[in-house]
Amino acid sequence: MNEVIALRPSNSVAVLWSRRWVLVLAIVSAAALAFGIASFVRQTWESQVVVQIGQIEDKLIERPEVVARRVNLGTLLCGGADGYSDALRAVTASFDGAPDLGEVRLSARGLTADQARARAAAAGDCLVKRHQPLFDTARERTSDYRHALKIQLDQAEEHIQITTSLLARVALTPANVAEVLLLQSTLNSDRTQHLELARELREIDVRHQNDGPTTILQTASMPAAPLWPRRGLIAFFAGAVAFAFASGVLVFMSTGSIGAPQRT
Numbered sequence: 001m002n003e004v005i006a007l008r009p010s011n012s013v014a015v016l017w018s019r020r021w022v023l024v025l026a027i028v029s030a031a032a033l034a035f036g037i038a039s040f041v042r043q044t045w046e047s048q049v050v051v052q053i054g055q056i057e058d059k060l061i062e063r064p065e066v067v068a069r070r071v072n073l074g075t076l077l078c079g080g081a082d083g084y085s086d087a088l089r090a091v092t093a094s095f096d097g098a099p100d101l102g103e104v105r106l107s108a109r110g111l112t113a114d115q116a117r118a119r120a121a122a123a124g125d126c127l128v129k130r131h132q133p134l135f136d137t138a139r140e141r142t143s144d145y146r147h148a149l150k151i152q153l154d155q156a157e158e159h160i161q162i163t164t165s166l167l168a169r170v171a172l173t174p175a176n177v178a179e180v181l182l183l184q185s186t187l188n189s190d191r192t193q194h195l196e197l198a199r200e201l202r203e204i205d206v207r208h209q210n211d212g213p214t215t216i217l218q219t220a221s222m223p224a225a226p227l228w229p230r231r232g233l234i235a236f237f238a239g240a241v242a243f244a245f246a247s248g249v250l251v252f253m254s255t256g257s258i259g260a261p262q263r264t
Helices: 012-018 020-039 064-073 113-171 177-207 231-255
Strands: 045-052 091-095 103-110 215-218
Touching: 012 020, 012 231, 020 231, 045 113, 064 091, 064 103, 091 113, 103 113, 113 177, 113 215
Parallel strands: none
Antiparallel strands: 045 103, 045 215, 091 103
16 A cells, blocks of 8 residues: 655645735745844955055066965965064955956955954055065165166266367377277277167166056955845845745645545
């Protein structure tokens, strides 16, 4: 003997419509209960800041993918006498655009909106302070090299003036041809050196015209709503679950009569 329980609904839509107020009450009650419970859950807020990695001689101070990976792993250190700072704790990093742009988006979380924003701002400042000494050192080294080239260029100009004066003076008096040739050769050498130094100086200026330190491209945002819990979303899903459950119960109670046992 096998008893087969058969549920034979006649008209589910009509049944649910006839008990629509029961469904409405169930949905509203579940949504309100979920909304109220979510209000007591500890909230998590998130703030973001975008940092532009500085560059020197058209090269980024630090590769953004390396920065993002080290921030996410918690191994990036900056600030403090020992190079350690809590500013990058509980912070995640990602690219904001192409890696060549050097933009890194830092996301910080907190228990309040102000705490999340403060952590994001501190993380951005931490990264800026980390790169500042590297930028200053590179700029100082470039400045010293450029200054040395400028001194050599000035000396080459002075040698050209002296040689030109000597050559003009010799040309006014009977002179040895060898002396004239020597002075002319020296003048040509000085001019060649002057052109090379001037060209190198211009190339340095071109290569470093876009130099800039790491800066805050987008300041820390003030979160408008908590990342978790989203009370409205939770209430919506609770209402949907209550609707599905109540609909099933009402249809079963109204039309789910147990069929007669069937013998096999």
